[in-house]
Amino acid sequence: MTNIFTWIGLGLLITFAFWKFLQAMRNREILDALLNSLKEKGIRKKAIKYMEAIDMVMDFSFPEANKAYKKYSIFLSLSLYRSLIPFLAEMLHSDPGNRRASTIVGIMIGEKIRQAFVAQIWLTISIAISLVSDFFLETRSGVWTIAISGLSLLAIQIDHKLLEYRIRRGIYGSNAFETLEIVNFIIKHSNKDDFNDEGGLKRVIPSPETIKEEVEHSARGGAYV
Amino acid sequence: MTQDQISGMFRKAINVLFVSNPRGTSIGILIGVLLDGLLGFISPMTKLWGWANISAIKTWHLMAGGVLIMNLPTYLTRTKVDPSILNAIDYIEEQKKNGTITGWQASQMYRNLHQKVLESVTLDDRTQATANSLQAVSTEPIDSEKHDK
Numbered sequence: 592m593t594n595i596f597t598w599i600g601l602g603l604l605i606t607f608a609f610w611k612f613l614q615a616m617r618n619r620e621i622l623d624a625l626l627n628s629l630k631e632k633g634i635r636k637k638a639i640k641y642m643e644a645i646d647m648v649m650d651f652s653f654p655e656a657n658k659a660y661k662k663y664s665i666f667l668s669l670s671l672y673r674s675l676i677p678f679l680a681e682m683l684h685s686d687p688g689n690r691r692a693s694t695i696v697g698i699m700i701g702e703k704i705r706q707a708f709v710a711q712i713w714l715t716i717s718i719a720i721s722l723v724s725d726f727f728l729e730t731r732s733g734v735w736t737i738a739i740s741g742l743s744l745l746a747i748q749i750d751h752k753l754l755e756y757r758i759r760r761g762i763y764g765s766n767a768f769e770t771l772e773i774v775n776f777i778i779k780h781s782n783k784d785d786f787n788d789e790g791g792l793k794r795v796i797p798s799p800e801t802i803k804e805e806v807e808h809s810a811r812g813g814a815y816v
Numbered sequence: 817m818t819q820d821q822i823s824g825m826f827r828k829a830i831n832v833l834f835v836s837n838p839r840g841t842s843i844g845i846l847i848g849v850l851l852d853g854l855l856g857f858i859s860p861m862t863k864l865w866g867w868a869n870i871s872a873i874k875t876w877h878l879m880a881g882g883v884l885i886m887n888l889p890t891y892l893t894r895t896k897v898d899p900s901i902l903n904a905i906d907y908i909e910e911q912k913k914n915g916t917i918t919g920w921q922a923s924q925m926y927r928n929l930h931q932k933v934l935e936s937v938t939l940d941d942r943t944q945a946t947a948n949s950l951q952a953v954s955t956e957p958i959d960s961e962k963h964d965k
Contacts, residue, residue, distance in 0.1 A: 710838030735875040765923035780943040
């Protein structure tokens with residue numbers, strides 16, 4: 592009985608890998624974007640800028656990694672890499688205030704790419720170990736491992752797709768959850784040595800009144816994008 | 817409920833359940849698998865020696881334990897968001913709920929809040945260096961391209 596589930600698991604794993612491969616190969620959007628952009632003025636320098644920017648985000652995500660490592664990350668997190676493009680475009684065309692915010696969200700996506708890459712590798716290793724253990728040690732972990740790891744892999748991919756959708760629609764960061772996601776990233780990457788107020792902590796966040804005034808002002812018509 | 821709101825709701829649900837700490841969760845699952853393999857390996861010996869019957873421990877028990885152990889440090893050491901930010905978020909949500917502001921205005925307020933927080937924080941060296949490099953790339957003029965017609 593366990594063997595049947597093991598084979599089903601293997602089949603699912605191969606199907607998942609094949610689907611990801613097809614997805615990467617049939618990325619018509621990238622091809623169309625390249626063909627259209629070839630007609631645009633200054634395209635060579637613009638393309639180099641995009642590549643440089645993606646390379647910088649990759650260096651931030653995988654500072655110690657080699658090229659092969661980075662290539663696998665594109666394969667596993669294609670949606671997140673695609674999500675970077677609107678931010679890079681906004682960085683090239685927006686004013687300095689918006690550019691800074693776009694830059695930080697772009698770097699945050701870079702961190703998500705790293706986390707997703709590591710998680711997907713560990714989950715795949717879990718499935719592989721479990722299948723080997725089922726064959727050779729006659730354990731019975733295969734079904735549970737495939738179910739839980741498969742569900743987690745699926746959840747990661749769905750999250751990436753939803754993130755890509757929301758970024759492309761320009762609505763990322765427009766609710767409480769995503770605001771906290773961005774704020775948490777900023778606080779996590781803030782300079783902790785720069786704190787200097789009571790208790791050794793600088794007040795890096797303005798007072799509630801200031802924030803309230805700011806957000807009220809923006810609601811009266813202060814446009815951001 | 818619009819498609820945009822549904823996508824936001826699903827993202828929140830998925831993140832809360834699965835991917836808020838993907839590394840910890842995935843390593844926790846791996847630990848569960850490894851322990852299960854180890855138990856599978858030693859269980860014939862424990863039976864032979866008349867020790868406690870460890871077959872009562874299921875794979876999912878070990879995985880759940882692994883996930884819990886790997887997520888606990890992250891949960892305990894999580895960074896607390898400043899109350900002023902939480903108040904601002906509550907304020908926006910309250911205004912939206914009362915109908916004082918539209919969804920679009922709420923989005924603008926959230927974006928304004930991101931900018932405000934970003935302006936008030938000094939980033940760590942590595943993040944700041946990446947941000948500076950990215951901004952330097954984006955501000956270089958494109959028009960000077962010689963090869964374009």
